[in-house]
Amino acid sequence: MKIASLFAEKTVFSFEIFPPKKTSPIETVYDTLEALQDLHPDFISVTFGAGGSGNGENTLAIARRLKERYGVLPMAHLPCIHYNKAQIDQILEQFQENGIENILALRGDRVEGLTPTTDFNHAADLIRYIRSKTGSFDIAGACYPECHPEAPNMDTDIRHLKEKVDAGASHLITQLFFDNDSFYDFRYRAARAGVNVPIEAGIMPVTNRKQIERMVTMCGASLPRKFTKIVQRFEDNPEALRDAGIAYAIDQIVDLVTDGVDGIHLYTMNNPYVARKISEAVGGIIKAATKC
Numbered sequence: 001m002k003i004a005s006l007f008a009e010k011t012v013f014s015f016e017i018f019p020p021k022k023t024s025p026i027e028t029v030y031d032t033l034e035a036l037q038d039l040h041p042d043f044i045s046v047t048f049g050a051g052g053s054g055n056g057e058n059t060l061a062i063a064r065r066l067k068e069r070y071g072v073l074p075m076a077h078l079p080c081i082h083y084n085k086a087q088i089d090q091i092l093e094q095f096q097e098n099g100i101e102n103i104l105a106l107r108g109d110r111v112e113g114l115t116p117t118t119d120f121n122h123a124a125d126l127i128r129y130i131r132s133k134t135g136s137f138d139i140a141g142a143c144y145p146e147c148h149p150e151a152p153n154m155d156t157d158i159r160h161l162k163e164k165v166d167a168g169a170s171h172l173i174t175q176l177f178f179d180n181d182s183f184y185d186f187r188y189r190a191a192r193a194g195v196n197v198p199i200e201a202g203i204m205p206v207t208n209r210k211q212i213e214r215m216v217t218m219c220g221a222s223l224p225r226k227f228t229k230i231v232q233r234f235e236d237n238p239e240a241l242r243d244a245g246i247a248y249a250i251d252q253i254v255d256l257v258t259d260g261v262d263g264i265h266l267y268t269m270n271n272p273y274v275a276r277k278i279s280e281a282v283g284g285i286i287k288a289a290t291k292c
């Protein structure tokens with residue numbers, strides 16, 4: 001099943017997970033999959049390290065397990081900057097052989113010590129390439145409500161986003177954000193620029209201090225005063241910070257769903273407890289907002 005077809009029917013609710021570190025066996029993620037499938041997301045996306053040191057074996061294995069064992073629709077991420085065409089062909093073949101139909105096509109981040117191949121400089125190149133080879137994949141792309149950190153400004157970034165959609169991305173998933181107004185502003189500007197595919201809002205429940213620092217350094221998400229107040233007040237009380245982080249994410253989702261967002265993509269950080277709390281709180285609202 002192609003994920004793009006879901007947006008016509010409903011407000012989509014999906015999860016993101018990541019494979020275990022290379023030093024841990026893949027089985028360490030199985031309990032997480034078991035717990036998450038029980039929450040009945042519309043699909044689960046599986047990240048893929050951009051390093052080019054492997055060929056996404058764990059991403060594929062997890063996507064396959066989701067589909068075959070749990071009947072959950074998987075989406076495999078695919079970063080391209082460190083792969084050449086032959087390597088991408090091989091990965092696509094494996095996806096096809098294993099019935100993986102949905103791909104999140106990404107450029108990926110540059111990895112220190114690795115020289116990018118020049119076959120794919122941007123995600124749009126990968127999307128165009130996949131579309132030229134086969135029509136059997138549904139392809140999504142990433143977008144950035146607060147501008148991609150390397151883009152000189154939002155207008156330029158949105159122009160590049162439009163190229164991604166013109167190349168064949170059928171829907172988009174945003175980088176995490178904590179200020180819904182930044183999403184609304186971005187969505188308006190993207191629509192005005194002709195980006196007319198569904199956009200899922202990426203929500204990350206922040207549940208510990210280290211995670212917040214890492215996220216802000218990595219993606220530059222701005223932190224509203226309401227959010228920083230919570231962190232400052234509860235930083236020494238992990239349980240309270242976790243609960244407040246969950247409540248903050250729920251509040252964001254309720255506002256987005258009320259506003260008619262196309263979908264919510266929850267960055268679960270492989271934490272089924274947090275995913276469950278949020279799913280239980282917003283499940284009824286998402287159902288009520290569904291378009292059919």
Ligand code: FAD
Pocket residue numbers: 046047048049050077078079104105106107108109121122123124142143148149150151156157158160161163164173174175176202
């Ligand atoms: P692009 O769309 O190529 O954009 C990257 C930059 O290039 C932007 O600044 C854009 O404006 C610019 N650009 C685009 N086209 C052009 C052009 N023609 N000329 C000049 N500049 C241009 N990374 C991973 O390694 N693995 C993952 O699994 C993963 N999952 C992600 C999931 C989501 C939902 C998101 C939002 C990000 C994810 N990332 C992942 C991170 C992502 O790879 C990085 O953010 C990366 O820096 C950009 O990827 P992109 O696909 O958005 O790149």
